[in-house]
Amino acid sequence: MDLDEKLKKNERLENKRSYYISEYIIRVLIIQKFILLPLAEKTNIKPNQVTITAGIFAFLSLVALYNHYAILAGILYLIYHFLDNIDGMLARYKNLSSKLGHLLDNIVDILSFNGAFIVAYLAYQVSIFSIFFVIFAMNLHAVICSQIIVKKLRTLKTVKRYGVKKFFLDRGFILGIDPTLLSILIILSFITECFTFFFYLIGLIYLFDLLYRSIELYRNLKENDV
Known part of the structure; x- marks a missing residue:
């Protein structure tokens, strides 16, 4: 089994190797090539330790934001996101995946x-409507896609x-929004302080992706005469 196959996310619907575009840049071109192997082979760091550290950096990022240190x-937040990717990759590489680790990672995210x-x-004082x-949109997408659309397609x-x-x-990339793209857009909103613009943009991307995937499910159900 090669490294890409070993690190493949099990929850993906597609059997073949595929990545979100933003995920490919962060996970494959940067973390997998320059961080994962040295971390895994030269240290005794455990995935849950990385997850906890990621949570600390996320907390520090929000404290900095609250105090108007936007950059x-x-x-x-960028460091948090790198660590958030590393913990799962490290767990799969070392075969240390666990229910506790998965739960901890979900809570931090x-x-x-x-x-x-x-x-x-x-x-x-960002618009309350943009926050809502x-x-x-983000949580609606998460629930419907994971609990309805993906489960139905698997049948x-x-x-x-x-x-x-x-x-x-067909070219190995998944088009849509994933945690990496979400994190990039959040980081851009922090640095530019254009919160309303980026929050509406994120919400619209989630709703568009949800609509596209719902139509895709409907067409597949018709194709399979369900």
């Missing part, structure tokens, strides 16, 4: 992503992709 907040929007509202919109004999998503998937 520092962006840098700290939920608090870090939702906390970024809430702290921005508290510190910069992005949090609603079908064949799954087809359509349009621009098929074009990218």
Whole structure:
């Protein structure tokens, strides 16, 4: 088994190797090439230790944001995101995945992503509607895609992709929003302090992706006569 196959996320619907574009840049071109192997082979660091450290950096980022150190907040959030990628990759590489680690990682992610929007509202008086919109869209997408769309597609004999998503998937890339793209947009909102613009943009991307995937599910159900 090669390294790419070993590090592949098990929850992906596609059997073949595929990445979100932003994920490929961070995980494959940077972390996998320059960070993972030295960390795994030359240290005794455990995945849960990385997850806890990621949570600390996320907390420090939100503290910095609350105190209007926007650029520092962006840098700290970027470190959090790198660590958030590293913990799962390290767990798969060392075969140390666990339910506790998965739960801990989910808790840190939920608090870090939702906390970024809430702290921005508290510190910069961002429009409450934009905050509600992005949090609603993000969590609605997470629930419906993971609990309904993906589960339903897994029950079908064949799954087809359509349009621009098929074009990218045929080339090994998943078109949509993932935690890496979300983190990049959050970091840009911190650094530029254009919170309202980026929060509406994130929410719209989530809703568009949810609509696209819902249509895709509907077409696959018709193709499979379900």
